[in-house]
Amino acid sequence: MEYRAPRGTRDILPPESEGWDIILSKLTVRAEEYGYKKVIFPTFEHTELFKRGIGEDTDIVQKEMYTFQDRKGRWLTLRPEGTASLARLFVEKGIDKFNGVSKYYYFGSMFRYERPQSGRYREFYHFGVEALGSDSPYLDVELISLCKDTVESFAIKDYLIYINSIGCSECRSQYILKLGGLLKQVIAYYCEDCRRRVTTNTLRVLDCKIDKHRNAELPILSDNLCPSCSQHYDEVKKGLQTLNINWQENPNLVRGLDYYNRTVFELVTPYLGESTSILGGGRYDQLISCLGGKETPGVGFALGFDRLYQVVYSNNPDFLNSPRKGVYISSPETGLWDKVFRITFDLRNRGLKAECNYQNRSLKSQVKTADKDNYEFFLTIFQKDMVLKNLTTGEEKVYENEEEEKVLVLLSGKGDMS
C-alpha cells in the first residue's frame, strides 16, 4: 500500500462520522444550556505559548509536541491542548479587562507525539469547556455538574467522578517538601519508577500502581492545604452535595499540566479497558496572569472526544441507527435516465434527500443499495408509469405518468401514499 494515514491519525467514515455529529451536537447543546459560547482558535500557536502555559518540565512540552519552523523561521507548535490557546485569546482580545465571568467551549483536534494505543492517538479531539473570571467554588461545581450531565445524557451509568485539591503553589510546595522528606527514608523499598519519580515528580509516587499499598502511612495533600485552599475545597464538596452529584475523593489525583491549582477532577469509566479517564480538568488561577493578562482565575475541563465516542458506542451501539429517510430513484431503462435525473433534482430542490444512480445495474441491485443505505422510499420510473415503494413496510403503489406532481408533493412530505 503506497499511502497510509500517518501513525496515530485516522479517517472517520460513515457511520462513525455520523455518530460524531450526534455526540458533538449533544455536547454543544448541553454546554450552551449552561451558558457557554463557542470559540474557535488556531490549530497551531507560537511554541512559546505552550512552554509558558503548560510548563517547560511537563511531558507534553518535553517530548510530545509537534514543533516546526515556518518559512520565516518562526517556531510554531500544533496545539497539544486547548486551554493555553483559550487563555491566549482571552488576554489578546482584552477580555481580562472585563469584570464578569466569561464562559467558552471549543472543539477541535489536538496533537501529541505519543505511541498510539487504545483510546490514544497522535491527532485526537478535545471538547473543552472553560469559565474565567471567578474563583467561586460554585463555578468548579458547575463544571463538574456539566460533566455529569453530559455523560448521563448518553445513558452512561457506569462512571465515577474523582476530585481532589492540589492547593495553591504555596501549600503544594510545602507539602511536596514534607512528602519528599518522608519518602527519602523509605524509597529504597519502592519500584524503580518511583525511585526516579521521587525527585522528578514527587506527587506521582502516590499514584503508582505497584507501590500503592506502601502509601497508606503518608500524609495526603488535601489534608495539608492552607486555610483558604482548604475552605475552597470544602465548599466545592458542599456544592456537589447540594446538586446531588456523586464523587469520590482521590488524594492521588494529580494533573500533568503545570497550570492547575486547587480543584482538580477527572471522570472515569470502565468501558475502555480498566477504568480510563474520558475527561479531566481543574482550576487554573495563575494561567492568565502568567501569560501577561490581568490576574484572572479560571476553571475548565477537556473531554477526550474519541474516548467518549468509544464509551458511548460500547455502551449502546444502536445509537448510530437512524430512521429511514429520503428517496432513491431509478429506472431499468437507460432511455429514462433523463427523467430520473430531473426528478431527483426536483426533489432535492424541494428539500428532500434524494439519490439516483446512473450505473447500468439490475433493478434488484439498486433496490438493495437503497435498502442498505437506509432510504425510506424507492421510486422506479417506467415507460408507461412509475412505482413508489415504501422500503419500511414493503407496500407499493403504481402512479400514472400524469401523476408525477402528486408523487413529488407526497414525497416531499405533504401527503401520504393514497
Place this chain on the structure above:
RNA sequence: GUGGGCGUAGCUCAACGGUUAGAGCAUUGGACUGUGGAUCCAGAGGUUGGGGGUUCGAAUCCCCUCGCUCACCCCA
C-alpha cells in the same frame, strides 16, 4: 523512549515446510425478462506487508525493514 502480540481477498479468519493459497461475510450476475431484508447457483476478487537468507520446495523457518495493535511512561 521500553516491552509483548500480529501482518494471507474489501472485512473476519483457515491452510503440519509439500499439487493450482481456501472459507464465511461483502460485492456482481442469474434462478425471479419490473423490485430489498430469505434461499440456491455462478462470477470476479491475491506479488501471503516489503527485502534478503536457509531449502529440491517457504504463507509457514531465520535475519532485516515497514506497518498495525496492546501495555508501560504519560495523558483526554
